[in-house]
Each structure stands twice: as C-alpha cells, then as structure tokens.
Amino acid sequence: MKIGIPASLILYLFSLMAAPLVPGIINRVKARFGGRRGQPLLQPYYDLARLIRKGFVYSRTTTALIYWGPLLQLAALGTALTLLPLFPGVPPLLSMPGDYILLFYLLALGRLFTILAAMDTGSAFEGMGANREALFSALAEPALFIILATLVHRSGFLSLSQIFVESSAPLALPGAEVMILMAALYLILLSENARIPVDDPNTHLELTMIHEVMVLDHAGPDLAVIQYGVSLKLWLFMILLCQIVLSVLPNLGVLMPLLWLAALLIITISIGIVESTMARLQMRRVPQLLVAASALALVAYIVSR
Amino acid sequence: MLPFFIVLLILLAGSILAMLFVRRTMALWLGFGAAALASLIGLVWSLHGLIGRVHHAVAYAWSLPYASFSFMVDGLAAFFLMVIFLVSFLVAIHAIIYFRPYAGQIRCGLLMFSFNALIAGMALVVTAANGILFLMAWEIMSFAAYFLIVFDDKKAEIRRSGYIYLIATHIGTAFLFALFWLLALKSNGSMAFAGFSAFRTAGLAMQVVAASLAVLGFGAKAGIVPLHVWLPEAHPAAPSPVSALMSAVMIKTGIYGILRIYTLLALPVHWWAYGLIALGVVTGLLGIFFSMMQRDLKRSLAYSSIENIGIILIGIGIGSLGLALRNSTIALLGFAGALLHILNHALFKALLFMSAGMVVQKLHHHDMEKMGGLQKRLPRTGTLFIIAATAVCGLPPLNGFVSEFLIYLAAFSGVASPGPAGIASSLIVIISLSLIGALALATFAKIISIVFLGAPRSPEIESVRESTWAIHLPLMAIALLMFAIGLFPDWILRLILPATVPLTGMTDLETATLLAPFSPVLRGITVTTMLFGFIFVCLYHLRKNMLKKRAYQETETWGCGYLAPTPRMQYTSASFADSFMGSVKKAAGLDEEVDRPTGLFPKGQSFRAMVQDTFITRLYAPFFEFSARLLGFAQKLQHGRLPLYILYITVMLLLLLVWYGGLR
C-alpha cells in the first residue's frame, strides 16, 4: 500500500475536471460526421451546471435508494480513480496488490445500487433497463477479469501501479496480442459505457434504451450526479485502455504528456467514429458481442503465454 | 473442555425445560434463552481457544464398540465452533421474539428441543475425534434438523421437503459410514481420528476413494452440486430462523468434514485441487444460476447458499493448489479466504434468512411475485436485507468482499507465478469468480427489487407494519459485524490464521510470517473503503443541504402520463430472470406453461413458468422412479406406501451389513 505523490493528486483532480470533456468531444466528432455544427464542446459542463441548480422531483413509490444509487455510484467511481494509475510512470494515489479487484468491485457496488435506484421506481421501463444492465455487465465482467489476468500474468505483478508504473517494459507484449487485448477492452468499454453498438446514448425511445431508461425518474442534482458519473466511468475505462496502449510504445520522456493526451483523444474520436458509422446491435445479439470480447481476451491470454 | 460440556448441559437443560413448560410463554425464554446463553459461553470459549491458540483434547471410554467419547479442539475446530456459536447466539435471541406467535403450542416445544439439539449436534460434530462419536453427532444434527424442517407439518409440501431432506442426508451418511470404515481399515479398526493419519500411507487409489467418499458424504450436507437437491426443498420449508441456522452453519459442517478428512489424507496433490476447483466452479455457477431463476424467496436464498459453498470450495481448491504447487502464499490465501468466507457466509446468510423471515411472517408466503414495495413498509428489515445482499454479492465495504478478495488474490498470484502448472486453473477460478460475482449481483438486485422496491403487487402489503426494535437487534449486530470485517479485514484475518494451521501444515509462526506482507494489502482495503465512505458521506451531506434550499415535488413514477398505472406494470422476478436464461431455457429446467395468444382477438390465455432443478428432474426423479419400480414387491408388502422411504431403509440396512462384515 502506497500513498501517491503530489503529481498523482494533480492528475486525479485533472481527471475529475476533464472527464465531462470526453462526451463533449465525442459529440463534436459525431457532429462533424453528420454535417452539422453540433453541440458546443463544453455542453456537458453546461448541462451539469444547470442540473445541479435545479429542483428535486421524487416519485411517491420510491425510497431513499433512488438517490443512494447515484451517490454511491459516484463515490465508487471517485474512489476507483484513486486506484488507477492515470499517467504512465506516475503511481496512483492508492495502490496495493489486487487493487484492480477492489476497483472493479467498487464499480460493481455502484452498479448494484444504480440498478436498485432504477428498480425503486417500480416502473417497467426502469426494470427493462436494469435487467439489461445486469445481464450485459454480468457478461462483461469475466472479459474484464481475463484482461486483468493477462496483465498480471504478463507482468508478474499483482498491482496496477506495479504493472504500469514500476515495471520498465510493462507488458512486453508483441503487437498482435496487445491488439487483441485492446480490442477486447475496447468492446468492454463500449458496452460498459452504454455506447453504440450496445446502447445508443442519443436515442429517446424508452423501450430500446439501457442506461438512459434506468434514470428516467431522476431529476435535477441526482441526474447531475449520474451524468457526471457516466463521464467518469468512461474516463476510467479510457485511461485503462490508454495505459495498455502506451505501455507498448517507447517512452518519449518529456513528450509523454503529449502522447498521453493524443492517445486519449484518439480513443475518444474512435468512439465518435464508431457511433457515426455503425448501427446498434439487436438486443439479443449483445450477449454474443460480450462473449466475443471474453473470447478475444482469452486468446490474448493464451497467446501471451 | 469443561466449558464445552457446560454448554452442552445448558442446551440439554434448555430443551427439557422448554418441553416441560411448553404451554407457557416463558418456554420461549427457557428454550431459546438457554440456547443463547450456551452459545454465548461457547462463543467466548471458542474465541479464547482460537486467539489463545489453545488446543483441547479429551477422551473418555464408551461401552459402544470402537467408540469413545473423544473430543479434540484444534484451530480448525475452534474456528467452526466460533462460527456455530456466534450464529446460534444471534439466531436464538431473534427466535425468542420471532416465535412468539407460536408460544404455548406443543410443536413449539419440539421446535426448541430440536433447535437446541441441532446446536449441540453441530458443536459435537466439529469437536468429535472418534468416528462413531462423529457419526452419532452427525445423526443428532441431521434428525434435529429434520424435526425443525417439518415444524409446520400440516402442509403436504413441507412433509415432502422433510422426506427429501431425510433421504438426501442419509444417503450422505451412508457414504460417511463407508468412509470411516475405509479409514478404519488402515488404523487396525480404530475409529479414533488420531489413528486415521495412518491412512496417509495408503495408495493413491485408496486416497481417491476416500476423498470421493468424503466429498459425497459431506458434500450432501454442504450442498455441493449435484448433491444439493435437499437444500432448496428444506430451507423454504423450515421456519426462517431455522433456515438461517441451517443455511448459515449446519451446511458448513459438511465443509468442516471435508476439511477434517483433508487433514487426515496425504493430500494435497494436483488432482485433489483440480477436483475441488471444478466442483466449486460447478456448484457456484449452478447455484447462483438457479438462485436467479427462483420465484420463491427462500428457495432463491437456499440456492445462493449453494453458490457460496461453491466459492468456499473454490477457495479450498486454490489453497490446495498452492500446496500442490508448493507456493505457500497461494495456499495460505486460498485457505484463509475459504475459512473467512465460511464465517462471512454464516453472517450474511443468517441475516438474509432472518430478515426474509420477517417478510414471510408478515405475508405468510414466500412468493416474490406477490411482494413489492416492502422497503417503504418495513424499512429496517429491508435495509438489513439490502446490507446482507450487498455482502453476499461480495461487494466492498462489506465482509463478503474480503474473503472473495483473498481467493481472487490467491488466483491472481497463481496467474502471476512463473510456473506453468496451475495457471489455467487459476484463470478458471478468476473467470468463474467474476461470473459468479456478477450473477450474484444480478440475482440479489432482482430479489431486493422485486421484494422490497416498487409498488406492492398484492393488496395485503399495504397494511404491513414493521415489528418492534428488539427483533432487529441481533440482525443489526450481524450487520455491524459484517461492516467491521469489511472495513478491518487485517484484524479478522489474524483471528482466522490458527484455523489454517491444520490445513496448510505450517506452523503458527510460518503462517504469520507469510501473511505479514498482506497486512498492508488489507489495510489498503481499509483505507480505500474508508475513502469511499468519506466521499459518499460528503456527497450525501451536499445533497441534503441542497434539498433544504431547493424546490421539491412529489408525484408518481413517470408512467408516460398514463391515467391508471397498475402494479402489474413492473418487472417481475420471472421477467428479470428470463433474459439470463437466454437460449438455454429448456436445459435450465424451465418448465413454461405458455398459452400464447393466437388469433386476432385472443382471450383468457395465461402464462406460468416454473424452474425445476434439472438435477431433480433429469437425475434423481428417473433414478428413484427406477428404484421404485425395482422395489415394487416391497410396495405390496407396505400397502403401497412410501416407496422412497423403503428404499432408504433398505440401502441403510445393506450398508450396515457391509460395514459389520467389513469389520469382522
């Protein structure tokens, strides 16, 4: 267990600040692709600022769980980010062997209470979303853990900070394997963050949504907490992906921050491109996609031996 | 050992007094009070033994052939005693209030008698150091449990559950007879546990047979798939505090048995580890899968116990793997994780069953499809259930996370270790643990949602009111303990270490040294979860302050502006489970009675989905049908009644004959 240095703290705060920018950039990419001016880059911040100042509306059916859900989810994400090395070479705020288990179980805690918050309303819509979320995340979980096992296996280290920070050539994976691993993680990223082809963040149809429909009854500051949480979660997965990408690239020293930003930007833009060019999968096809992600991860694991 | 005998004495006295004064309300205090008192003494004593690393061993002669009153309490036994007495203590206190409606009834006296007998039986099982004594204790425990299960024996399905339990448990006992006979062969017919260590010299084949017999015999009690079928029958049938006791601790005696035999055999070898892991994975995955499918609340909890037995087995398996790989870190983490999970599961499953019991007591049924909206009416019960459910999903900052974390860490260490052996099985452990965890999350999300959240699905729920504070006190104590373990795992792990000694074959000092590097890890969990709690509390207060200043509206759940929403417009348990079955509905044992709407103007169709345990429908039912046909002649002699029971007796007699023959 190690306590990080000021750099880690700065990075942590930067992450908290920058996370809502990601959906903003994705929207810009989609606007470019669609041939429209599109939402301002900072629109997610404007939305948060508005929501945080609005009033509350609660259903008479609901209990305290409806706001416990978003709060626990955000607290879990805020904590999870302290366990993740945010930048190559800089250790996270907290670190210990098995920290990734704690990280993803914290996220799972957030997910459980998000589901409960949705089900608290007693609406079939939210039930539908919660059901889909529960199923898809259950299928994504093994894939995620195989990816982690691959990282641990390759590096021989038991903590994220050791894997990404302390080892000199962290993964030393040959190109093909790291590509497979990234592909698997990328699929999980799309699925866990409710993006196309699994979910459509822009759709406004109760019956086809997953994430959006779970928060149909959340208003004002509660919704702000949820939306901020959504961008933090996306950020978290992007950082993980980014770390794997950068771990196979040579260390550029002073240019590292640029490389880091570039990698994050490329991932963001790629999400925008996927959303601009692909249709959504049929709901019953999504499990197949997630099993495919597991299979990919498994291939990466086996090949990497 | 004296306090231990005093404990037994108090239990016996309590049973008898409860029966004597059964017509008075006081009987509840006598019966359950004695159980609580005895358990408290036992708890202190076992804790003392565990912390102080005090080993007890006594033996008194017994006139029965091969038998002796021989007791032994080492770290492992002390740990199990602690779990048994801890849970018994809390359940007994809860039961004093829970059974008030039955006060004065004769069957209530029998209940208390059996309750105390069950506790005594379990305590004896984990302390017995002689085969015969052990089997006697085992039978006391089993029969006590039987009478507890059929407490409400007016209902046919409860009697049926009782039979299934009785058959299953005695088939298990039959295997145990065989096991002890086999073990005794190598120690010149002696039934003393101490002598069984001679079995270590036996050949691999014998070892395999013994280990298999142990798994079959004890596995039937623990609920290892496919020997689990009695569990989902018995748990819903029994009154909830009894289910709590059975599910939380009684089935763990099966695990104890496996562990005890394990210490007696010349294991570990790879195949044993692989076998346990495989069994654990199958048990865990199928357990949670069937748990998800249930519509009966208590049945679902029962299947979740099977799942947790699976996790415990995985832990033991990976521990054994560590031993086989000569990697003591993995071994220690695996066993410590498994043992801690035994304690953890005892806590949260007791809490789950007791809080579920309070729901059941109010509604008089366990059908989740008729529940809903109870969190508003039973806020304390609901909150306790949610805490327990969070723990059973293995989520921080509760205790379930810590034990799963240790097992994970063992598996990840396996993955990280340079040797190729065991990497595959470690990966399997990681994959299945993550899948089990995610499915458990989905399952309990479903249970909480359908039972406690949303709008009531039946009108009688409207009038349900919360019980007195007192009944919740033992439950809250459990919840506090769970938080304590979750937040300070370092501390609890030290407590458990002595129990790993007999399993790993290491000394106290060795285990302590090995574990030293993990103290910071566990303190890391403390810091992280504390940070999590801190962030949450900050956010919570931020929101609370906002709420004071902001406009606040209360309305109905957004239902698209429809005029007349009904509780039917909520997800049902079956609907939630449906997507998890995917395309394996038939294989999963789903028996759908769908009268699909056809034609342009359908009228009056209905739908019913029943999930039956595939092992019952595909394995046992055909087997017993076949046996019943085989025993058709006996049917005539017995006026055609109870063929299954006859089968059981016949098998028993046969086995006894074999046993006698073998010893002579």
Add this chain to the structure above:
Amino acid sequence: MKSSDHLLTHNGFAFPFNKCPILPLPRFQEGVLQQVHDGGRVSALFAMPQSTASHLLVAVISHDLEGLLAVLATEAAQHFPSLTPACPQVHLFEREIFEQMGIKPRNHPWLKPVRFPQTPGVKRKKNAVGVMDFYRLEGEQIHEVAVGPVHAGVIEPGHFRFQCQGELVHHLEISLGYQHRGIEEHLSGGPWPATLYQMEAAAGDTSIGHTLAYCQNMEALSGVRAPARAQAIRGLALELERLANHIGDLGALAGDVGFLPTATYCGAIRGDLLNMTAVVCGSRLGRGLLLPGGVAFDLDDRLIKTLLSRLKKAQQDVTSAVALLWDSSSVLSRFEGTGRITQAQAEEIGMVGPAVRASGVEQDVRHDHPTGIYQLFQVPMAVLTQGDVHSRAMVRWLEIQRSLAFCQDLLAHLPEGEVLMPLKNLASWHMAISLVEGWRGEICHVACSDAKGKVSRYKIVDPSFHNWFGLALALRGQAISDFPLCNKSFNLSYCGFDL
C-alpha cells in the same frame, strides 16, 4: 355481385342517395361478406342517424381489380349481430359505430372503446381515456409495459400495452383516442369556414391527402370539376408529401437502429422536400394550397425550373443517403425478419398502403381507382412480399424513386389553364365517396348531404385506422426493444385515427 343489393360507383363521384337500396339487415351482412369474399375490401363502414330511433348502416366496399366501389346500406336500431368473427377487418368500424351511435354489435369479440369521447350528447357514461379492459396474459410472472400517451420522442400520444415475458412481447394492444378533437361530429351541418382547415389538420402530416379527398367530395357534390392544371398541381403536392414523409421515415428507421449517416441526411432531405411544397404554396406542409374547386396557387416557369432543379438535387442526395442503408449489414440484420405481417394477415385485417404492399398485396388507389392527374400519368406500383421491416422500408424506397420520376415528368408536362373553379351549392340528398392514396395508404372520405345541401354526415377513414391493428399483430413474439423500429416502419397517424 347481385346488382340489386348494392350500388356501384367510382372514386370521386356523387350519386343521389335514394339510388342505393336499403337492404334488410341479414341481406346487408351477407352482401358485405360475399363481396369481401370476392376480393372486396371494406373501405368504410359507418352509421348515420336517420331518425331518432334508427340509424342507417352504410358499407363502402372497394373492388380494387375492377376499380369499382360498392355501396350497401341497411337500417339498424339497437343492435346487430357482429360481422367481426367472419370478417375481422370490420372490427374497429363496429367498435366505432357502437361508440358513436350506441348501436351494439352483438358477439363482437373485443367491444372496447375506440376514442373515449368525453363529449356531452354521446350516450355513454363518462370513461377515462386509455382505461379499458386490455387483453391480459394471466399469471403473476408476466409484466406489462404501458407506453404512452406521452412518449419519449416528439411523437403524438397513444397508449401501447405490452404483455411481456422478459424482453419477449407476447401481445400488444393499442389504445388511442388522446387526439380526439371531434372533427367528424362538427362537420354535420357544414361545411363551415374552418372545415377546410380542419381537414388540413385531420392528420397534419397528410394535409394534402385529406384535403384532396375532401375537395374531391365537395366538387363531386357540387358537380364542379377542378381544372386540369389544378389537378396536376394537386398531384405534385400529393407526391411531394409522399416523398417528404417516406424519406423522413427511412431516416427515422435508420435513427432507430442508431445508424447515424442515413438518419441525419434523410432528416435534412426531408426538409428539402417540405421546402419544395413551401415553394409552391408558402407552407411546408401544403397548408392553404388546396381549395374545393382547384388550388390557391399557380406555378410559373421560374418556379417550375426551381422545383425541377431541386428535385434533381434531392434525387441525388437521397440516392446516396439511402444506399448507405442497404450497404450496411448491421442495419440489414436489424431490418430483416423483424415485425413480419403475412399476406394472409394483411388481407384479413384489411391493411392498406405501403404496409400492405410490403406484404405482397397489390393495392394502390392511384392505380386501382385513379382520379385527377393519375388518370393521365401512371405511377407504377411497388410491391414486395416479405412483410417485414425491411420490406416496408424497401417499398418506401421504391415509391420514393417512382414519385421523384413522376414529379419531374409532371412538371415538364404541366397542363395549361386555370387553377380554380368557383364552387356551386352542394346537391341535396347525395352521397360522394372519395379515395386518395396518401403516403400512408388509402384515405377514404364519404360525404352525405341533406335536403338543404348541407353535410349531414361526413365519414373520414384514415389509413391508420386499418393499419394500427397490423402493428399490434407484427409485435407478437418479437423483442420489445424492436418495437420502436416496427412502429416506425408503419409510422401511423394518431390524430388521423382519433379525428
């Protein structure tokens, strides 16, 4: 067809009502069944008050192959045996008759409210909208999903009740009536000054279609023919309306599966088409263009040139935008096999428009009962057989191409002359029937005049009235997440149904 049992007429014609024989009820019903059996289709079935005690039941049967309309009439008092069991396509008509006039179809399998009218004067006890005896799949394990009236998108209100087992829809029932504004009721005694504009707003996305049907009726009743140039401009407007909506639908279908390129482009091209209508008349939806007797706006050469060049541009744009759709396998996998309606089902429930043509039925008013410019300029019919979302989308695409060609052809050969004829008084005791192939399908208007030449009964049948039931059937056994896609592939009107 026994000619003594009915009166045969053509689309857009008026006839003295006493020419139509009033049959005894059994013969009327036999006649309807016989004609449906012989390939007829019930275009309208309605009641009109005759005296205080009795009502006249009138059925309009379309014989598409012959291009004829058969009219049957009978007298009905309190009740009549329901025809629905033998002829399911009348089930909504009978429910409507019961709701409007209180005449009960006996043994109707699903006698439920249609529009939940709240108005005084209607002999029903006050019933809350959307609260009715929905079909229910019994069992505690089924959950219901109730969608609407206020939907997530910018959509009109309607209530959809699903009986679901997880994601699987066992049954869908649709309950409308939220948009009920009393158009039909208020037409009696008209036409009023606002009537024309109520027709434009009967189904606001089909302004041209409904107004055209209305104008044809008024012209037929007053014996005036709109000039050829006006007829051509009407045809142009009708096709522009079709184009705009079909292109919009393809975009929306793409949007529903999250396929952004086609969704965005088609959304914009649809606007271009709407703007072409605005070039003609100043309103994007063609409001104020059609008048009984002709059209309010003429086209000059400059405008024709503008329109032609815009059409060409739109043709290029839409071709490339829609090509992306058919090229994308991820889209096709969502479309194919989803929400199937078989030809037998489609014919049994009497569906119309692109939806029925996607199920293999050859039926198009422009082709079967042509009026106006369609008697001179042909539009080839687009028929596919699969009956799934893909077919319904593809039929639209075929119709888009044919309409584009038609419009360009028409603009190049616009007849000369006046565009408006003054309307005369309506003939008394006459009935006129007018069918128009709107973009959703057959629009049927029936007008009856009284002794003073005022409208005594005006019946409007929007294509959606026939097709909503098709959507409900298409959803059986489908995934609930595919509902928006299926719904959009029909894209039916709520207000056109509710009136």
Add this chain to the structure above:
Amino acid sequence: MYRILRARQQHGMRTIAFPDQEPVLPERFRGLPEIDAKKCPAECTHCATACPTRAITLNPFAVDLGRCLFCGACERACPEKALVFGRDYRLAVRRREALHWSGAALQHAEALGQELIKLYGRSFKLRQVSAGGCNGCEVDINVLGTNVFDLGRFGIQIVASPRHADGLIVTGPVSENMREALLKTWEAVPSPRLVIAVGACAVSGGAFRDHEQVHNGVAALLPVDLYIPGCPPHPITILDGLLRLLGRRG
C-alpha cells in the same frame, strides 16, 4: 466506411447560419401580416368573414395572431389588397395579449429573467407534449433536431423524460383526453419550469377552437411562458422564439 465518408462529402455541411444570418424563406412564405388600413373601404368585412377562425375583428381592425392559421383566406378575400401576408417570421411573444396585432410592430418575445437565463442560457432541455396536435407542429419541432437547424448547437434539446426537462413544449389544442396526461407531465418537471405553446392550436385552439372536446389551448391549464403562433409555425419561427426566450437574440 469509405462510402460513408463519400456521402458525407456529397451532403456537406447543412447547418444554416441562423441566427448570425437571416434565414432564406420561400417566396410565398406567409409571415406577419401587413395592413394598409387606408385602402380599406368603409363597411368592408370581406377579410373578417373569410377568416376560418374569426381571428379578425374590425373597428378597430385587429388580428389575433394566436388564432390566425396563416391560411391566406383573408388576403384572397380582400378586394383592395389592403391585407397581405408579409415575410416576417418573428412571431413569438411572451404574453398572449401581445398577439392581438393591430398593425403596429409586434412585441417580440423578451428574454427570461436574469436568474433563469443564468440557469438555462447554455443548456435548456424540453419535453414535448402533443396534446391533440395534428402532427404538423410536431413535424416542425422534430425538424429542429435535424442538422439543418441543429437545435443542439444552442444547448437546447428535446429529452425523453419530463424529469430531465426544464419545460414543456406543448402542441395541439389540448384535447380533453390529453388533459390529465399533460398535467401529469407538468407535475414531473422539476422546477423552475417553463411552458412553451407552439402553433395556433396550442395558443388558442386554432381550427378546433370551441369544440367541446378541446380546451382552446394550453393557457387554460398551465401558465404559458412563450407563445409561438402559426399553423404550423415555420421551424425558424420556433427557433427564433426559443432563442429570444434564452436571451440569445435580441
């Protein structure tokens, strides 16, 4: 992918420059009427009689733009061409009375108060309720979301749940059958909340005014913050109204 990029190339950037540049409207577009009362012969009532919604009152001459369907019937009926429809698309107002137009300049919609502008200026989410609308206004609201008008660039969006919204955008005359649904939706919007009435129906009942099945517009049930007349209003009119409300056009 290549085809998608090519299509993108072909279709180009479609978003109009409004509000930085004035929109291009069709020649025959009917916007704010223009009256030359001097041309009116005495006792002439042609326009008032021709009006299907009786929006025109004489002596003194006034048009209730809230009722006006912009159908052009009065223009056609006027023998002296004293009344013609102009091309001014800016019709949105904040108060109902402002729609009683008598020839003077229209009192365009003022921006919201300072507080609300701060709250909603850059982010404004609406829930649309079609309360008996004919799908005409709905179509023109929907069109705002296309890349031509691109409502999103102003931070305005139509959202799925009223809980997420800051106001309702109501179309249709509010049929009796939609009354309760509308009120339920209103209840579900967290405050502060606004109501925007779009189209003649929502403003006054439009062509269905005084039918007993309708409520003659939203104002009968909810406090309206912005009236956008027209049947249906041109999308640019709606957009103009929204932007004025948010103080982004003055």
